[in-house]
Each structure stands twice: as C-alpha cells, then as structure tokens.
Amino acid sequence: MRPLVLSTSDIGGGAARAAYRLHQGLRSIGVPSQMLVREKSSGDRSVIAEKSLLTKLGPPSIGLPLRQYPQREQKLFSTQWFPDNIGRQVQKLDPDVVNLHWVCNGFVRIETLTQLNQPLVWTLQDMWPLTGGCHYSGSCDRYQDNCGNCPQLKSDRDNDLSRRVWKRKQKAWRDANLTVVTPSTWMSDCVKASSLFRNRRVETIPFCLDTQVYRPIDRTVARNILQLPQNKQLVLFGALSATADRRKGFHLLMPALQQLSQQGWRERVELVVFGAEKPNNPVDLGFNAHYLGSFSDDLSLSIVYSAADVMVVPSIYESFGQTASEALACGTPVVAFNATGPKDIVDSHHNGYLVKPYDIDDLARGIAWVLEDDDRHEKLCYQARQKAEVAFPLDRQARLYQSLFNQLIAEKKRG
Structure with missing residues (x-):
C-alpha cells in the first residue's frame, strides 16, 4: 500500500500539522506514505513540494471572484477555481490511495478530483468541503440544501457565488470514489446533514500526536x-x-x-x-x-x-x-x-x-x-x-487509517 497525503502545507498551521502527523504516523508503522504540498517547511524527504507555475499563480488569484462582494464578512471563503497541476503530479507518484486534508488557498481545484482514479479519503479539517465556499458556516444551515443567499457574502441572491461553487462541487464529486473521515462527532454530524456528502461513508478518527514529544515536563x-x-x-x-x-x-x-x-x-x-x-x-x-x-x-x-x-x-x-x-x-x-x-x-x-x-x-x-x-x-x-x-497516540490513528486504506484498495480491486 502506497498512500499519498495531499495538504497545502506540511507544518504551517494546525491543519497542516494534523496532516503531517498522520503522514509521520503511517511511516512509523511501516507504511511508505508520501506527502504532496504547496508549501514545504520541513526537511522531510518524504514530503514533496509541488513547484509548477500554476501552483505559484494559484494563491494570488484566489480572491478575484470575491471582488463582486465588497461588503462580505472578512472570513475565509475559498472558491478553488484556478487550474492546478495536481492531477499530473499524482499520476507520476502513482499512489494506491489519496488522502486529502486542507487543500484550499489555491492548491487543489474542485474539478481536479475527477482526474484522480485512486480511492479518495478526505480528512475534513473544517467545513469547506461541505459548503459553497465558507470554512465554518456559523448559524447558517444552507449547506444542508444548496447554498445561495450566503450570509457571509452578504448576498441576497439565490444564484450567488456560494450557489455556483456548491454546484461545481456537486457536479465534480458526484461519481468520485470518496470516503470521508472526520476528527470529531460534531464534524460527522455536519457531514451527515450536508447535501454534498450525506450519502458518503463517514468514519470518525481523532487527530493524534506523538505522546513522547507532547509529555509532561517539570x-x-x-x-x-x-x-x-x-x-x-x-x-x-x-x-x-x-x-x-x-x-x-x-x-x-x-x-x-x-x-x-x-x-x-x-x-x-x-x-x-x-x-x-x-x-x-x-x-x-x-x-x-x-x-x-x-x-x-x-x-x-x-x-x-x-x-x-x-x-x-x-x-x-x-x-x-x-x-x-x-x-x-x-x-x-x-x-x-x-x-x-x-x-x-x-x-x-x-x-x-x-x-x-x-x-x-x-x-x-x-x-x-x-x-x-x-x-x-x-x-x-x-x-x-x-x-x-x-x-491520542499516533500509532492508533495510523493503524485506523491503514485499515481503512486497505479496505478501500481491496474494494477497488474487486470491481
């Protein structure tokens, strides 16, 4: 089994650190995991930085669609519209399973998932995969339907940017071989209520850590x-x-x-x-x-x-x-x-x-x-x-993912 972990960064921020810890945990139990990122900050040779021109141009372009909403709330809102080179890079690495984590900020385009033929496991670091662009919906429950009239955009139109992003996700991910992993029961409940993912298989596996590093010090x-x-x-x-x-x-x-x-x-x-x-x-x-x-x-x-x-x-x-x-x-x-x-x-x-x-x-x-x-x-x-x-020991998380990956790879081989 050769998994590939996809994350915008390896150690830059909490979401990245969660992805990198899983990658480390898998390798510690003998699974030859690789990690593909846009921003590499560690010296780990098993982490690969995607350095194509498209990857460099993605982040400066992410805010362009939001200019039509000058009164919007200043919260993170990702449209993931800019083309990327991820599909080609994944094909070169040829993993058995692809584990997505936080892949926003211009890294992985929504439509790129249609280019990946491997079983996909999406570890949800926030609510973005479930919504029309926001990362946490707050009191809004429109992600349970089809978004639109987005309160974060301060929009009063049904067919606003959030509805269009939601439709892109629905179309691109409809036939994907996709399993969802959440780190908490609350996130699992959000997935089960969402219009995009409510019919997907959902597993709850908490984020773990190296308890020999994170330990009591006098x-x-x-x-x-x-x-x-x-x-x-x-x-x-x-x-x-x-x-x-x-x-x-x-x-x-x-x-x-x-x-x-x-x-x-x-x-x-x-x-x-x-x-x-x-x-x-x-x-x-x-x-x-x-x-x-x-x-x-x-x-x-x-x-x-x-x-x-x-x-x-x-x-x-x-x-x-x-x-x-x-x-x-x-x-x-x-x-x-x-x-x-x-x-x-x-x-x-x-x-x-x-x-x-x-x-x-x-x-x-x-x-x-x-x-x-x-x-x-x-x-x-x-x-x-x-x-x-x-x-929260790291090997517990790694073995739960290893078991899930093996199941999905076996299911694909069966047909």
Missing part, C-alpha cells in the same frame, strides 16, 4: 525556560492568530478573566498567550499577561503547555481542537466549551471542565474550578495525561 523547569513566574497559577490560551481570529474565542475569554479578577483571583493568577505578540495597547484583562509569540516546533509547545496550570480553549468552532489534546498530553487540564470538536477531547470534571456553550459566567467558573483545589488539580493533571495516552 513545571519549574518549563517556567524557567520561558521566564515565567513560579509563584503564580498560570492560565494558558493560544492558537494560530490567537487574539486576531474571532473563531478562537479570545473575545469570550477576556470578560471571563475580568470576572475572575473581581472575584479575588487577581494576585494569584497570570495569563500566558502563545500565537500572538503583545499588542501596542493591551486590554486590561484583570491579570498580568505574558505574550510568548509564535512557536513552530513541537518541543517548544510541549514546554509551553507544561508551564501552565490550565489551558483554556474558548473556540466557537473547532473541527477537533488540537491545542486541547496537546495540553492534555502534557498533563495540563483543559477548559473548553461543550460544543463542536473539543467536547470529544475533554471529559468534564475528570481532566478538565466543559463549559455551557458560550456562557462567560460558566467559563470563569470552569477556570476557577480547575485551579481552586490543589489536590483536585493534581488529580486532573494525572488524568489528563492518561486520556492522551489512551485516546
């Missing part, structure tokens, strides 16, 4: 490395574009922290943020805040997680929520909303706290609950690591 040592205070309880928040991306929920965390500060925690707690630089005019969060900037390697991230007493993941939507699983692997309890992907990761009152969705009072309550009792906190930390060792 808290005192971790804080010394990061120059963080030893005499405070540290609340951690972080993501790519942590404070700028509204989906990550920093605007919900801010009032929860301010509430905690007014409840007597001000001298006991400090905030640590990764994935963002300190703003020129910081908001008063009620606590001293340490902005660590961005980290691109797993070891640095494991040190960051290990330095904290609690990780808060206040995301509005997550297909999975890798910062939550990474924190658990480092023995750090997690507070997250009881919604979307994180509700599969956190076991409330066992290795963290699941908050009533988008309730700021309960978010503050959850952070306090994790921190207020030292004996309970120690137990939560132990159980966090236990959960990661059982649920």
Whole structure:
C-alpha cells in the first residue's frame, strides 16, 4: 500500500500539522506514505513540494471572484477555481490511495478530483468541503440544501457565488470514489446533514500526536525556560492568530478573566498567550499577561503547555481542537466549551471542565474550578495525561487509517 497525503502545507498551521502527523504516523508503522504540498517547511524527504507555475499563480488569484462582494464578512471563503497541476503530479507518484486534508488557498481545484482514479479519503479539517465556499458556516444551515443567499457574502441572491461553487462541487464529486473521515462527532454530524456528502461513508478518527514529544515536563523547569513566574497559577490560551481570529474565542475569554479578577483571583493568577505578540495597547484583562509569540516546533509547545496550570480553549468552532489534546498530553487540564470538536477531547470534571456553550459566567467558573483545589488539580493533571495516552497516540490513528486504506484498495480491486 502506497498512500499519498495531499495538504497545502506540511507544518504551517494546525491543519497542516494534523496532516503531517498522520503522514509521520503511517511511516512509523511501516507504511511508505508520501506527502504532496504547496508549501514545504520541513526537511522531510518524504514530503514533496509541488513547484509548477500554476501552483505559484494559484494563491494570488484566489480572491478575484470575491471582488463582486465588497461588503462580505472578512472570513475565509475559498472558491478553488484556478487550474492546478495536481492531477499530473499524482499520476507520476502513482499512489494506491489519496488522502486529502486542507487543500484550499489555491492548491487543489474542485474539478481536479475527477482526474484522480485512486480511492479518495478526505480528512475534513473544517467545513469547506461541505459548503459553497465558507470554512465554518456559523448559524447558517444552507449547506444542508444548496447554498445561495450566503450570509457571509452578504448576498441576497439565490444564484450567488456560494450557489455556483456548491454546484461545481456537486457536479465534480458526484461519481468520485470518496470516503470521508472526520476528527470529531460534531464534524460527522455536519457531514451527515450536508447535501454534498450525506450519502458518503463517514468514519470518525481523532487527530493524534506523538505522546513522547507532547509529555509532561517539570513545571519549574518549563517556567524557567520561558521566564515565567513560579509563584503564580498560570492560565494558558493560544492558537494560530490567537487574539486576531474571532473563531478562537479570545473575545469570550477576556470578560471571563475580568470576572475572575473581581472575584479575588487577581494576585494569584497570570495569563500566558502563545500565537500572538503583545499588542501596542493591551486590554486590561484583570491579570498580568505574558505574550510568548509564535512557536513552530513541537518541543517548544510541549514546554509551553507544561508551564501552565490550565489551558483554556474558548473556540466557537473547532473541527477537533488540537491545542486541547496537546495540553492534555502534557498533563495540563483543559477548559473548553461543550460544543463542536473539543467536547470529544475533554471529559468534564475528570481532566478538565466543559463549559455551557458560550456562557462567560460558566467559563470563569470552569477556570476557577480547575485551579481552586490543589489536590483536585493534581488529580486532573494525572488524568489528563492518561486520556492522551489512551485516546491520542499516533500509532492508533495510523493503524485506523491503514485499515481503512486497505479496505478501500481491496474494494477497488474487486470491481
């Protein structure tokens, strides 16, 4: 079996890292996986960068169709209209199965899937494959029908860009030998409700990680490395574009922290943020805040997680929520909303706290609950690591994909 993993990048961002971890996991169990990307940042020889002129021209062209919607919401919206060279490159590599991940930003055109004769497995990193262009639909359920009148485009027309993109997907993918894998039950529910994929086979396999890299590091040592205070309880928040991306929920965390500060925690707690630089005019969060900037390697991230007493993941939507699983692997309890992907990761009152969705009072309550009792906190930390060792080891994910790939290859051979 020779799988090919398709991803816009290998390690640039959470979706890329999830794809690359699977690729590494497959190779670690003896599966000769290859990975084809537009942007290669690692030195891994099994990762191939697609360097054709079309691949270079794709990203600058992706926004052209959106110019007709100047009032649209400034959220990611992908039309994937620009031609690519992926079909030819896949043909040269000649894999037995193709595993797609996040392939937007001008990398893989919608119609390219018709050129791939191998069984296709699409690991959904967000909702884009289900919709007319948006990556998370929010409160809109038009992807369950045929899109149009798109609220993100601020469109009042049925046959708008979202409807046209939806129709392209419907036509191009109708006869594809396509299986869907989601990392969470929430994403599986979205797939089953979608008009494009509701009749497809759907498997749920969580994103996993190397639990020998993401592991508890002595808290005192971790804080010394990061120059963080030893005499405070540290609340951690972080993501790519942590404070700028509204989906990550920093605007919900801010009032929860301010509430905690007014409840007597001000001298006991400090905030640590990764994935963002300190703003020129910081908001008063009620606590001293340490902005660590961005980290691109797993070891640095494991040190960051290990330095904290609690990780808060206040995301509005997550297909999975890798910062939550990474924190658990480092023995750090997690507070997250009881919604979307994180509700599969956190076991409330066992290795963290699941908050009533988008309730700021309960978010503050959850952070306090994790921190207020030292004996309970120690137990939560132990159980966090236990959960990661059982649920998220990389070889577990790799073997589940290996089994799925073998099934699909065998089915194709049978006819």
